[in-house]
Amino acid sequence: MTAQTVETTPSSQVKALAPIAWKFPIVYSILALVSFVFFGLIGRDGETTFRFASGGDFFAIPDFVVSSTVAGLALGILLVIMAAVSIYLSVKRLDIGSWFPMLFGILFVVSFLAWAGGGSGGVIPLTTLLAGALALSVPLIFGAMCGLVGERSGIINIAIEGQLLAGAFLAAVVASVVKNPYAGLLAAPIAGALVAVILTFFAVKYWVNQIIIGVVLNVLVVGVTSFLYSTVLTQDPELWNARQKLPNLPIPLLSDIPVLGRVLFDQNILVYIMYVVVIALQIFVFRSKWGLRMRAVGEHPKAADTVGIKVNFTRVRNTLLAGAIAGLGGAFFTVGSGLAFGKEMSAGQGYIALAAMILGKWNPKGALFAALLFGFSKSLGNTLQSIGTPVANELLLMLPYIVTVFAVAGFVGRVRPPAAEGVPYVK
Amino acid sequence: MTKVFGSFVANDHIDLTIEPGEIHALLGENGAGKSTMMNVLYGLYDADGGDILIDDEPVKFSGPGDAVAAGIGMVHQHFMLVPVFTVAESVALGYEPTKSLGLLDIAEARKKVTEISSRFNFNIDPDALIEDLPVGAQQRVEIIKALSRDAEILILDEPTAVLTPQETDELISIMRQLKEQGTSIVFITHKLREVRAIADSITVIRRGKIVGEASPDSTETELASQMVGRAVSLTTEKDDADPGDATFQVRNLTVVDKAENVVVDDVSFDVRRGEILAVAGVQGNGQTELAETIIGLTEPRLGTITLDGKSLGGASVKDRLGAGIGFVPEDRSTDGIIAEFAIRDNMILDVYDREPYAKGLNLRSKTITAEAKKKVEEFDIRLGSVVDPISTLSGGNQQKVVLSRELGRELRLFIASQPTRGLDVGSIEFVHKRVIAERDSGTPCIIVSTELDEVYGLADRIAVMYSGRIVGVVGADTSREALGLMMAGVPADEALAATTGTSDGSDHAQAATDEAGTAATAAGTADDDSATTSAEETK
Numbered sequence: 001m002t003a004q005t006v007e008t009t010p011s012s013q014v015k016a017l018a019p020i021a022w023k024f025p026i027v028y029s030i031l032a033l034v035s036f037v038f039f040g041l042i043g044r045d046g047e048t049t050f051r052f053a054s055g056g057d058f059f060a061i062p063d064f065v066v067s068s069t070v071a072g073l074a075l076g077i078l079l080v081i082m083a084a085v086s087i088y089l090s091v092k093r094l095d096i097g098s099w100f101p102m103l104f105g106i107l108f109v110v111s112f113l114a115w116a117g118g119g120s121g122g123v124i125p126l127t128t129l130l131a132g133a134l135a136l137s138v139p140l141i142f143g144a145m146c147g148l149v150g151e152r153s154g155i156i157n158i159a160i161e162g163q164l165l166a167g168a169f170l171a172a173v174v175a176s177v178v179k180n181p182y183a184g185l186l187a188a189p190i191a192g193a194l195v196a197v198i199l200t201f202f203a204v205k206y207w208v209n210q211i212i213i214g215v216v217l218n219v220l221v222v223g224v225t226s227f228l229y230s231t232v233l234t235q236d237p238e239l240w241n242a243r244q245k246l247p248n249l250p251i252p253l254l255s256d257i258p259v260l261g262r263v264l265f266d267q268n269i270l271v272y273i274m275y276v277v278v279i280a281l282q283i284f285v286f287r288s289k290w291g292l293r294m295r296a297v298g299e300h301p302k303a304a305d306t307v308g309i310k311v312n313f314t315r316v317r318n319t320l321l322a323g324a325i326a327g328l329g330g331a332f333f334t335v336g337s338g339l340a341f342g343k344e345m346s347a348g349q350g351y352i353a354l355a356a357m358i359l360g361k362w363n364p365k366g367a368l369f370a371a372l373l374f375g376f377s378k379s380l381g382n383t384l385q386s387i388g389t390p391v392a393n394e395l396l397l398m399l400p401y402i403v404t405v406f407a408v409a410g411f412v413g414r415v416r417p418p419a420a421e422g423v424p425y426v427k
Numbered sequence: 428m429t430k431v432f433g434s435f436v437a438n439d440h441i442d443l444t445i446e447p448g449e450i451h452a453l454l455g456e457n458g459a460g461k462s463t464m465m466n467v468l469y470g471l472y473d474a475d476g477g478d479i480l481i482d483d484e485p486v487k488f489s490g491p492g493d494a495v496a497a498g499i500g501m502v503h504q505h506f507m508l509v510p511v512f513t514v515a516e517s518v519a520l521g522y523e524p525t526k527s528l529g530l531l532d533i534a535e536a537r538k539k540v541t542e543i544s545s546r547f548n549f550n551i552d553p554d555a556l557i558e559d560l561p562v563g564a565q566q567r568v569e570i571i572k573a574l575s576r577d578a579e580i581l582i583l584d585e586p587t588a589v590l591t592p593q594e595t596d597e598l599i600s601i602m603r604q605l606k607e608q609g610t611s612i613v614f615i616t617h618k619l620r621e622v623r624a625i626a627d628s629i630t631v632i633r634r635g636k637i638v639g640e641a642s643p644d645s646t647e648t649e650l651a652s653q654m655v656g657r658a659v660s661l662t663t664e665k666d667d668a669d670p671g672d673a674t675f676q677v678r679n680l681t682v683v684d685k686a687e688n689v690v691v692d693d694v695s696f697d698v699r700r701g702e703i704l705a706v707a708g709v710q711g712n713g714q715t716e717l718a719e720t721i722i723g724l725t726e727p728r729l730g731t732i733t734l735d736g737k738s739l740g741g742a743s744v745k746d747r748l749g750a751g752i753g754f755v756p757e758d759r760s761t762d763g764i765i766a767e768f769a770i771r772d773n774m775i776l777d778v779y780d781r782e783p784y785a786k787g788l789n790l791r792s793k794t795i796t797a798e799a800k801k802k803v804e805e806f807d808i809r810l811g812s813v814v815d816p817i818s819t820l821s822g823g824n825q826q827k828v829v830l831s832r833e834l835g836r837e838l839r840l841f842i843a844s845q846p847t848r849g850l851d852v853g854s855i856e857f858v859h860k861r862v863i864a865e866r867d868s869g870t871p872c873i874i875v876s877t878e879l880d881e882v883y884g885l886a887d888r889i890a891v892m893y894s895g896r897i898v899g900v901v902g903a904d905t906s907r908e909a910l911g912l913m914m915a916g917v918p919a920d921e922a923l924a925a926t927t928g929t930s931d932g933s934d935h936a937q938a939a940t941d942e943a944g945t946a947a948t949a950a951g952t953a954d955d956d957s958a959t960t961s962a963e964e965t966k
Binding site (some may be wrong): 308 | 431507516519530
């Protein structure tokens with residue numbers, strides 16, 4: 001009977017080669033050519049000034065002035081070389097390190113700035129650009145941390161948007177009534193956690209689809225805050241909705257470092273809390289008992305149950321904690337920036353925070369950088385708008401969202417969300 | 428002890444006594460209530476009546492944590508391990524050694540793993556990721572987990588379902604070692620051979636009731652009939668194959684999964700008209716992907732599939748069904764049926780748009796019902812009405828519906844993955860008969876099965892898969908030992924040579940397995956799950 005067997009060739013070791021991944025080389029090549037041709041060859045005459053200094057620096061770095069065309073050509077050539085390298089690596093099916101897209105991105109942005117600043121004799125205020133980037137990232141970072149704590153525990157939290165808005169609202173009202181911005185800072189996490197209470201109540205107790213309940217909650221929070229805003233807050237804005245601003249607390253010495261010191265260490269307490277939250281999560285998610293159990297209930301809840309971990313209790317507790325984090329992020333819109341509460345002032349930042357979480361692969365560090373990227377692209381849009389560039393305003397305002405779509409769609413690579421996220425644990 | 432799910436009594440006043448340092452086998456068919464009982468014992472379910480006594484002290488478990496504290500450890504049939512954790516993290520989970528601030532003392536966890544691992548020669552790296560470990564090693568991690576909590580009673584739920592015969596032998600020696608060190612073991616299984624090899628005492632469960640104690644000296648036939656409750660036919664009746672032309676050919680087929688892992692690696696084989704080719708192997712060695720590629724659910728990276736001289740390259744699933752391929756998927760409940768649909772609609776899922784079932788845009792309800800009733804007769808499907816949702820049927824009857832659909836057409840090729848998984852004895856006999864009848868009508872058949880007993884019961888030739896490759900295609904008279912070696916990756920000629928060297932031993936084993944083979948097949952395949960999950964649903 002064995003005589004009829006087909007000659008299999010177990011020793012041949014045919015290696016099935018993956019098809020060459022052309023996606024990245026093509027993107028790099030297009031961007032490199034855009035940079036070389038538009039910013040270099042047919043770029044704009046004139047000079048661009050990169051300003052590092054801001055008033056009151058310990059010592060000032062002189063402005064860096066460069067001819068727009070020269071910078072465009074030089075950087076363009078560099079980018080074309082990098083694109084060629086990426087084609088070579090792809091054909092050889094070699095891995096491109098994560099530094100490659102970063103370096104490419106930075107060079108491209110500098111080249112773009114040199115072009116945008118040229119002609120109008122524009123000054124690119126780097127410190128302002130970076131400080132703006134950080135400021136715009138703060139709610140995103142808090143939101144992304146909230147999302148990842150929830151999802152690592154197995155609860156999908158689409159309600160980050162609502163939690164940010166609720167945090168912003170309660171922070172503004174409490175700070176205004178008590179006439180102390182720090183009181184608002186204490187109130188904000190409570191607002192975020194309250195939204196989380198409703199989320200977990202329906203998601204854990206009644207197994208409602210978590211995405212649906214999250215979206216509904218966002219609409220609910222918009223409705224409630226807008227209603228209270230129109231009926232109560234506008235009646236007596238002096239009492240209910242007066243501006244309160246957390247003061248900046250420059251850290252001695254560190255804040256005197258040129259450019260970065262001013263950007264990072266001359267901030268209000270909310271930003272410092274953010275640093276602590278990110279660092280603490282980075283350590284505790286992966287190296288503590290709390291983090292181990294959190295990841296276990298998010299990956300394989302039944303396995304956690306068999307070793308005596310209370311799955312649903314763990315999920316609820318962590319999601320409430322996450323809600324409090326997002327509430328803090330919301331405080332940035334009002335007391336953090338010294339603004340009064342306005343209707344729907346979170347403006348979709350909660351959804352961008354989710355994107356940052358995914359782009360950061362559910363890692364605090366990764367989510368931090370992703371949120372900073374989004375914040376930077378928004379800040380870039382703002383800066384360019386103010387110095388006046390040939391690009392239409394509307395296009396510049398779209399920039400962060402374009403970056404988001406590309407980032408989440410293509411550049412995130414292969415990611416694996418927590419295996420049990422969104423699945424209610426039913427014993 | 429009593430456990431009720433809705434109106435279904437999973438455990439009906441069961442009494443069980445485990446002596447210290449003994450290996451106690453709990454033998455029963457799928458759905459007999461073995462796993463339910465152990466889950467109650469482990470605190471995962473609450474008992475609806477009865478007591479658990481440890482050293483004559485009554486204990487009350489509100490969760491698995493209490494059971495563990497009382498010295499009970501359990502290795503579940505589906506491992507309770509988080510794939511992205513390291514071994515040390517998996518063992519630590521729930522009982523984490525910590526430093527200040529609740530930070531993990533991972534060095535301590537690692538030490539514990541190394542210590543237990545070296546005590547039993549497990550050879551487990553505490554820093555390896557669970558998902559990178561082979562199944563046998565994952566099982567050893569589960570055992571380490573239980574032992575690290577000082578388990579005195581270790582429950583092993585169907586531990587051999589996922590192992591090769593060689594790994595099973597290793598497990599048996601581990602169990603002996605544990606026993607010598609004073610651990611009591613409850614060994615849940617439906618495999619008679621293993622019970623006889625290792626158990627000190629045997630309790631047989633049938634339909635939630637204890638039907639008796641048995642001694643390990645009983646013959647497998649005795650055990651089988653006790654387990655099933657009636658005399659079981661021990662052999663699948665089947666004439667010798669009368670193979671014709673090789674009308675189905677696979678050449679150099681290579682399939683790659685999403686993560687770029689090669690799951691089917693350069694596979695070539697033929698199937699002739701009128702023969703059954705069984706694809707044997709441990710679960711997860713590419714059999715599923717091979718079957719799905721043949722029906723067109725997966726695109727191969729390289730290679731060709733030819734049916735009746737025509738290449739199927741690029742053909743859609745619909746084209747392939749049209750070319751006469753019948754396909755019984757591995758996971759009946761998710762891929763084989765649409766649970767909410769009526770039985771009669773499930774019978775025409777592949778031909779709903781053709782005459783006589785459809786005319787233009789309309790379905791012809793009367794014809795569909797009439798045809799369904801005919802099939803119900805022919806396949807002996809026990810049901811209320813053909814318009815009831817198929818989810819109201821038992822697993823065995825659902826599978827009969829799937830078979831009636833797939834075998835209801837003129838076929839040029841029949842593929843079935845795990846056709847009897849989780850079925851009761853009667854259904855298994857029926858399914859096997861229908862498959863053999865299809866073979867005798869001249870259709871080339873491919874049966875993918877992880878159960879060696881089923882492979883021996885049906886196969887005319889056996890292809891063994893290991894790690895995506897076909898290790899060899901051998902005759903149905905190949906010994907169990909040789910197949911076992913091949914399932915662990917040893918090439919066919921070496922495996923045959925290695926086992927014929929000790930021919931008197933294997934001849935004896937062969938005779939024993941031939942006798943018992945079908946009994947164990949008949950007694951049911953792998954999962955207790957079908958029963959447990961449906962029970963959970965009713966709950």
